[in-house]
Amino acid sequence: xxxxTDVVCSLCGCVCDDIVVEVEDNKxxxxxxxxxxxxxxxxxxxxxxxxxxxxxxxxxxxxxxDEAIKxxxxxxxxxxxxxxxxxxxxxxxxxRVGVELAEDLGGVVDNTASVCHGPSVLAIQDVxxxxxxLGEIKNRADLIIYWGANPAAAHANHMKRYSYVSKGFWTAExxxxxxxxxxxxxxxxxxxxxxxxxxxxxxxxxQIFSALRAILRGHGDVVPDNVGGIAKEQLLEVADMVKExxxxxxxxxxxxxHTGARHNNIVxxxxxxxxxxxxxxxxxxxxxxxxxxxxxxxxxxxxxxxxFSVDLTRGYPWYNPGETSSTDLLARGDCDSAxxxxxxxxxxxxxxxxxxxxxxxxxxxxxxxxxTTEFADVIIPSTISGIESPGGVYRMDNIPLRLRxxxxxxxxxxxxxxxxxxxxxxxxxxxxxxx
Amino acid sequence: MxxxxxxxxxxxxxxxxGVKGEKKDIFIRDGKIVExxxxxxxxxxxxxxxxxxxxxIHAHVAGGKVxxxxxxxxxxxRKGIEPKTKVCRVQSGYSVPNTFATGYRxxxxxxxxxxxxxxxxxxxxxxxEEMIDIPxxxxxxxxxxxxxxMTLEYIKSGNTDLLAAxxxxxxxxxxxxxxxxxNPGGTEAxxxxxxxxxxxxxxYFDVTPAEIVKGLAEATEKFEMPHSIHVHTNMLGxxxxxxxTTDTYDLVKGIKPYRDRPAMHATHTQFHAYxxxxxxxxxxxxTHITDYVNxxxxxxxxxxxxxxxxxTTMTADGPMEYDLYQITGxxxxxxxxxxxxxxxxxxxxxxxKSPVNTIQWAIGxxxxxxxxxxxKVALTTDHPNAGPFIGYPIIISMLMSKKRRDELAEDxxxxxxxxxxxxxxxxxxxxxxxxxxxxGMTAKTLGxxxxxxxxxxxxxxxxxxxxxxxxxxxDAGKIQKAFLNTxxxxxxxxxxxxxGEVVAAPPGKTIFVTPxxxxxxxxxMLVTLKDKFDKYYSVTFNNYPVQDAYLPNPYEIKAxxxx
Numbered sequence: 001x002x003x004x005t006d007v008v009c010s011l012c013g014c015v016c017d018d019i020v021v022e023v024e025d026n027k028x029x030x031x032x033x034x035x036x037x038x039x040x041x042x043x044x045x046x047x048x049x050x051x052x053x054x055x056x057x058x059x060x061x062x063x064x065x066d067e068a069i070k071x072x073x074x075x076x077x078x079x080x081x082x083x084x085x086x087x088x089x090x091x092x093x094x095x096r097v098g099v100e101l102a103e104d105l106g107g108v109v110d111n112t113a114s115v116c117h118g119p120s121v122l123a124i125q126d127v128x129x130x131x132x133x134l135g136e137i138k139n140r141a142d143l144i145i146y147w148g149a150n151p152a153a154a155h156a157n158h159m160k161r162y163s164y165v166s167k168g169f170w171t172a173e174x175x176x177x178x179x180x181x182x183x184x185x186x187x188x189x190x191x192x193x194x195x196x197x198x199x200x201x202x203x204x205x206x207q208i209f210s211a212l213r214a215i216l217r218g219h220g221d222v223v224p225d226n227v228g229g230i231a232k233e234q235l236l237e238v239a240d241m242v243k244e245x246x247x248x249x250x251x252x253x254x255x256x257x258h259t260g261a262r263h264n265n266i267v268x269x270x271x272x273x274x275x276x277x278x279x280x281x282x283x284x285x286x287x288x289x290x291x292x293x294x295x296x297x298x299x300x301x302x303x304x305x306x307x308f309s310v311d312l313t314r315g316y317p318w319y320n321p322g323e324t325s326s327t328d329l330l331a332r333g334d335c336d337s338a339x340x341x342x343x344x345x346x347x348x349x350x351x352x353x354x355x356x357x358x359x360x361x362x363x364x365x366x367x368x369x370x371x372t373t374e375f376a377d378v379i380i381p382s383t384i385s386g387i388e389s390p391g392g393v394y395r396m397d398n399i400p401l402r403l404r405x406x407x408x409x410x411x412x413x414x415x416x417x418x419x420x421x422x423x424x425x426x427x428x429x430x431x432x433x434x435x
Numbered sequence: 436m437x438x439x440x441x442x443x444x445x446x447x448x449x450x451x452x453g454v455k456g457e458k459k460d461i462f463i464r465d466g467k468i469v470e471x472x473x474x475x476x477x478x479x480x481x482x483x484x485x486x487x488x489x490x491x492i493h494a495h496v497a498g499g500k501v502x503x504x505x506x507x508x509x510x511x512x513r514k515g516i517e518p519k520t521k522v523c524r525v526q527s528g529y530s531v532p533n534t535f536a537t538g539y540r541x542x543x544x545x546x547x548x549x550x551x552x553x554x555x556x557x558x559x560x561x562x563x564e565e566m567i568d569i570p571x572x573x574x575x576x577x578x579x580x581x582x583x584x585m586t587l588e589y590i591k592s593g594n595t596d597l598l599a600a601x602x603x604x605x606x607x608x609x610x611x612x613x614x615x616x617x618n619p620g621g622t623e624a625x626x627x628x629x630x631x632x633x634x635x636x637x638x639y640f641d642v643t644p645a646e647i648v649k650g651l652a653e654a655t656e657k658f659e660m661p662h663s664i665h666v667h668t669n670m671l672g673x674x675x676x677x678x679x680t681t682d683t684y685d686l687v688k689g690i691k692p693y694r695d696r697p698a699m700h701a702t703h704t705q706f707h708a709y710x711x712x713x714x715x716x717x718x719x720x721x722t723h724i725t726d727y728v729n730x731x732x733x734x735x736x737x738x739x740x741x742x743x744x745x746x747t748t749m750t751a752d753g754p755m756e757y758d759l760y761q762i763t764g765x766x767x768x769x770x771x772x773x774x775x776x777x778x779x780x781x782x783x784x785x786x787x788k789s790p791v792n793t794i795q796w797a798i799g800x801x802x803x804x805x806x807x808x809x810x811k812v813a814l815t816t817d818h819p820n821a822g823p824f825i826g827y828p829i830i831i832s833m834l835m836s837k838k839r840r841d842e843l844a845e846d847x848x849x850x851x852x853x854x855x856x857x858x859x860x861x862x863x864x865x866x867x868x869x870x871x872x873x874x875g876m877t878a879k880t881l882g883x884x885x886x887x888x889x890x891x892x893x894x895x896x897x898x899x900x901x902x903x904x905x906x907x908x909x910d911a912g913k914i915q916k917a918f919l920n921t922x923x924x925x926x927x928x929x930x931x932x933x934x935g936e937v938v939a940a941p942p943g944k945t946i947f948v949t950p951x952x953x954x955x956x957x958x959x960m961l962v963t964l965k966d967k968f969d970k971y972y973s974v975t976f977n978n979y980p981v982q983d984a985y986l987p988n989p990y991e992i993k994a995x996x997x998x
Contacts, residue, residue, distance in 0.1 A: 005977070006978050017975050017978045096568070103519055124507055131769060134773075135773025135971065135972055135974075136771050138773070140626065161973065168970070168971055247626075274767075298502055298561070299564075302505065305512035305531075306512055314518070315518035316526075318516075319513075392560060398503075
């Protein structure tokens with residue numbers, strides 16, 4: 001039995017890196033500290049895809065890695081406009097090769113941000129993002145706002161490690177000298193902990209950000225008695241808390257990015273942060289979901305100049321979300337094959353996009369089966385990053401960390417190697433045709 | 436790669452070896468300059484100008500804030516779009532080019548080395564990941580070590596030995612090159628929304644920026660460091676900051692550097708040479724700076740010259756970016772980094788119609804033209820802060836041609852005639868001096884010359900540029916064109932650019948320094964540092980250092996403690 005410390009979790013955007021596990025017979029037998037219940041479950045291991053498979057006449061047939069990779073390359077090489085989607089639950093090394101493959105094929109490369117914090121990126125492109133690292137919040141923050149986010153359920157260690165419950169330099173007494181404001185449409189595990197809970201009407205985030213901005217900028221007189229289900233007195237109370245805070249932070253989740261005014265909600269949230277900054281230090285941060293959704297956006301941005309939804313069919317990078325984003329491309333029927341890696345559009349894409357995805361050849365690369373597996377034609381299992389293979393990832397605050405390898409595998413292949421081998425096969429096919 | 440190469444009939448400018456426009460053959464074998472070759476491939480330079488590969492002493496090309504700039508500005512990305520070729524990956528961007536374009540465009544200008552000027556230690560892996568994807572160029576990065584709590588505490592306690600141990604650990608942990616200082620104390624103050632001038636007290640830590648600069652210079656010189664502290668002084672971009680700038684230079688006057696270089700490199704000095712009290716009475720104080728530099732040998736500078744047009748400003752000087760955003764109202768990104776540093780990013784348009792921008796534009800040139808000894812001054816635009824690096828050829832053409840400067844003075848705001856002295860300066864740089872401020876001085880100041888950069892002596896890296904011009908060329912337009920796209924760029928003996936086109940894109944190497952500190956000092960420092968990790972950092976001590984996987988082509992320079 002061996003104890004391994006400083007294990008880095010490959011589950012959510014918190015990327016906790018102080019996990020201690022026990023390993024025996026190449027299995028994690030115990031998670032001794034650091035991980036939340038979901039992270040623990042991943043570390044302890046569960047059912048995975050056992051071998052590569054090809055779908056023939058509707059039935060999945062077990063094949064070798066070579067066969068599956070060859071078939072994947074043939075599909076992609078024959079395509080006019082393949083979609084290479086996912087990339088958020090794998091490492092940057094795989095993302096780098098992924099962008100190169102998309103470039104090589106003349107396809108579209110996109111990650112899950114397209115259907116989660118894509119609107120946040122559009123807002124940043126409009127007004128920028130005043131932010132900080134999570135440790136800043138741990139050491140300094142005295143007012144924390146979670147807006148449209150429920151970390152107690154979705155990012156279970158977030159409050160303990162980085163925000164409301166954590167202890168830092170100027171916050172040595174933990175939550176004692178901090179205030180927590182939660183804004184949501186329903187009561188949540190997080191809202192139960194709040195000093196102030198604003199239970200707002202569905203889709204009224206934009207109006208409430210505007211009202212708070214107006215009050216902070218000295219125009220409280222224009223705010224009506226009730227905004228989005230919240231009484232003006234309560235908004236004035238929150239505004240006073242904002243004014244008194246020395247260091248404040250707004251964390252926002254999918255409850256804001258995908259309702260009502262979408263990216264305009266986030267623009268307004270950022271403008272609210274700018275207004276709050278007139279009184280104290282204020283930052284804002286998206287609650288990124290997958291452990292490396294942020295990392296793909298980084299890689300894609302330094303390689304192509306644009307963070308997601310990049311169309312490379314013309315040979316140069318073309319970025320126009322709405323046109324080049326996965327769900328829109330699919331709904332228009334504009335892709336003739338798809339490589340899905342480290343994600344699950346089967347569970348998350350809208351119907352119109354899924355209907356087309358079900359019609360075209362789909363290659364899936366993932367350690368685990370998910371609804372996408374149900375219609376995938378080529379299935380290639382990979383190592384579990386952060387357990388069986390190492391690699392770079394970016395935490396939700398853009399801090400880069402390196403996942404560790406804690407178990408051996410003599411069978412499964414890391415994502416980056418699978419994608420690289422597909423690219424080699426594609427190049428071999430092209431060379432052959434050129435002969 | 437041809438193992439042997441002979442370059443004939445070039446006119447060579449190699450300042451480090453005192454070669455001043457001599458017709459001379461160059462012999463290359465296995466990526467190095469040698470004395471002779473036996474069976475080479477021959478390039479006939481036909482009388483063209485040859486210089487060693489350019490060495491950029493200060494640019495922001497890789498890492499968190501550069502990429503935040505790209506992410507925030509798709510409109511800039513759209514400007515530089517180019518399709519992939521057989522050799523090149525896709526390109527995008529003008530002021531914030533993607534990593535591939537960064538490598539190709541530098542190489543096309545004859546540059547073969549770039550120093551990433553500001554690496555936030557906690558995000559060092561990011562900087563290195565991007566440098567892997569910058570083709571052709573050798574590179575290095577300087578970690579920010581001046582607003583770190585450890586530094587501030589050791590400055591307060593006056594323990595320079597432990598500060599030296601901390602510096603050593605930090606440079607090693609980040610695979611960095613030297614000590615970068617950016618608005619010392621001011622960036623920590625910015626974590627509470629404040630700023631600091633040179634003699635202000637940093638909130639809570641009870642030290643002054645002046646003490647930080649002096650302490651860091653002393654601690655740095657305890658090692659055989661190739662480069663001095665590299666300083667972005669306080670009050671960047673503020674009217675009337677010129678005295679703060681030279682007061683900062685004064686701080687290192689008595690410090691004896693390890694080797695024949697100054698004890699401080701002061702960067703993007705254009706932003707620090709401002710007179711007046713507000714933007715209304717704003718004026719150039721370049722002469723105040725150049726008088727100082729001419730009279731003293733303990734400081735070198737780079738100019739940070741403006742390239743007129745739109746750009747993306749980015750710096751660890753968070754409060755400065757906030758001030759700039761307050762002026763323009765354009766988009767603004769900020770990222771404070773726990774226990775260490777911060778950063779801000781905002782777009783900016785330098786317009787020749789604006790009196791302030793015109794004065795700024797003049798100052799960069801004044802600095803270069805009024806410093807008598809070119810070995811004290813480097814050509815930079817603080818890319819992309821004063822303008823993108825792709826503007827270097829414009830600046831070269833202006834420094835080389837009084838006629839061009841006079842023509843341009845007519846196009847910009849007339850304030851140039853009464854609040855700057857630029858129109859009265861007659862000096863014109865010659866090619867030898869241009870070679871000094873773009874490779875000789877920079878390689879020497881960075882301590883890279885003995886590691887084969889910036890010169891063409893036997894044993895040096897075979898990095899060189901053949902510019903498509905003769906030494907007699909006086910036409911500023913033709914000079915600019917020649918410096919934008921080389922006839923040939925050769926990197927480690929391989930032809931990477933031919934007739935302005937990238938024909939090969941091998942990976943560059945990352946040069947890093949390993950300061951070697953006495954173990955007892957290191958152990959004592961680590962007790963304090965580990966406590967910081969346990970209590971205040973959001974990552975663990977063991978997960979912090981940059982792993983070897985992030986430097987696929989490493990080149991180590993050891994820096995032992997001085998005897």
